[in-house]
Amino acid sequence: MHAQRFKLTEEQRALVGTVRDLTIHKNFRANSIKYLDGTYPWDNLNDLAKIGALGMSIPEEYGGTDLGVFETALVIEEVSKNCYPTAMALMGMVGVQVRVISNFAPESMKKDILPKVCSGEAHLAVCMTEPHAGTDVPNYKTNTTIKGNKAIVKGVKTLISRAKEAEWFVVFTRINGTPGRHGIGCVLVNRNYPGFEVTAQYHTMGGENLAEIQFNDVEVPLENVILQEGGFKKLLSAFNTQRCLNPSVSLGLAEGAFEEAIKYVRERTIRGSAVSEFQGIQWKLAEMYRDIEAGRALLYRACLSANPFPDPHEAAIAKMFVNEMAIRVCSEALQVHGGYGFTDDYPISRMYRGVRYGTLGGGATEALKDLVGKKLVKDFDLADGFLGMGTF
Numbered sequence: 001m002h003a004q005r006f007k008l009t010e011e012q013r014a015l016v017g018t019v020r021d022l023t024i025h026k027n028f029r030a031n032s033i034k035y036l037d038g039t040y041p042w043d044n045l046n047d048l049a050k051i052g053a054l055g056m057s058i059p060e061e062y063g064g065t066d067l068g069v070f071e072t073a074l075v076i077e078e079v080s081k082n083c084y085p086t087a088m089a090l091m092g093m094v095g096v097q098v099r100v101i102s103n104f105a106p107e108s109m110k111k112d113i114l115p116k117v118c119s120g121e122a123h124l125a126v127c128m129t130e131p132h133a134g135t136d137v138p139n140y141k142t143n144t145t146i147k148g149n150k151a152i153v154k155g156v157k158t159l160i161s162r163a164k165e166a167e168w169f170v171v172f173t174r175i176n177g178t179p180g181r182h183g184i185g186c187v188l189v190n191r192n193y194p195g196f197e198v199t200a201q202y203h204t205m206g207g208e209n210l211a212e213i214q215f216n217d218v219e220v221p222l223e224n225v226i227l228q229e230g231g232f233k234k235l236l237s238a239f240n241t242q243r244c245l246n247p248s249v250s251l252g253l254a255e256g257a258f259e260e261a262i263k264y265v266r267e268r269t270i271r272g273s274a275v276s277e278f279q280g281i282q283w284k285l286a287e288m289y290r291d292i293e294a295g296r297a298l299l300y301r302a303c304l305s306a307n308p309f310p311d312p313h314e315a316a317i318a319k320m321f322v323n324e325m326a327i328r329v330c331s332e333a334l335q336v337h338g339g340y341g342f343t344d345d346y347p348i349s350r351m352y353r354g355v356r357y358g359t360l361g362g363g364a365t366e367a368l369k370d371l372v373g374k375k376l377v378k379d380f381d382l383a384d385g386f387l388g389m390g391t392f
Helices: 010-025 028-035 042-050 069-080 084-094 096-104 107-119 232-267 279-304 312-342 347-355 365-379
Strands: 124-127 143-147 150-161 168-175 184-190 196-203 209-221 225-227
Touching (some): 010 028, 010 042, 010 069, 028 347, 042 084, 069 084, 084 096, 084 124, 084 232, 084 347, 096 107, 096 124, 096 168, 096 225, 124 150, 150 168, 150 184, 184 209, 232 279, 232 347, 279 312, 312 347
Parallel strands (some): 124 168, 143 168
Antiparallel strands (some): 143 150, 150 209, 168 184, 196 209
């Protein structure tokens, strides 16, 4: 019996080809240096909007292309090969915040916001992390008190992407002070509501700007409370999408770094021979390629489990492996560049800095290891072994 090789469909290959043509035509990789200072990649996002990439997570009735998690990850992977800040901005347009609105928001809100996201008129951000709690969502302190036909949001969120660019913010919040995970819901806040304030900015090694946001008794209409008490499970399901899109950025960066390494060692000569002819370099390249392909298999499997959101166990495993794999690959790619790789004149230095984000965002590696480890101890079938877990 012959194993069937996984292949992209013609439609999926055409999708990737369209994005690749755009990134080459617009020279995303060479131009990525101008975003190192935190400049937002508006031009690149406008170009992506023209090919429908900003509407990947949005149903067709609201102007989107309604692509699955897998196809969305393919697009982000391709963009990430060339420009990390653009990939992160794109992930913000198609990630958890958009999927929360698409799946759980009232119809009036969908009709108002989602078409503007597709066209690039409206940018979204998600507010999860708090100064005292990142992955520990059940212990968030930000609280929304419902009073009649309005709700009052009070609290602080930190390390928030697109704080200066986004119009709408999906805020993970406690509802009416209800303790624990049962009390977690989410509220949609517009940046122009009184009491919304960006209070600090942090520049990252990848080039992005992150911010602290205070919600000083921000009053929002009741319909902006997308999920009330008991919404934690739904929010976490939507967030599992992020655990596939985040590593798609890492995978793309690893692939981009690998491409740069191949080009460099073929062009660079030492004592009359191309560096690519040295066995030590060929071994590095072989190991890099092996790791990329292993990560791709895990990630694609997790993406394809989505219905509509990915399996949390498979997404966690893929994210853990791909994030850490990409750091290794980018580090080795920089190493084969020698001293030139340490300069900003070569794209590899930007890829190396960007890839370090992966293990931190979307659920830290340590938290995911804890999640996976607990499931293994609980569900492992002593009689059937791995087969009994139903993974394959």
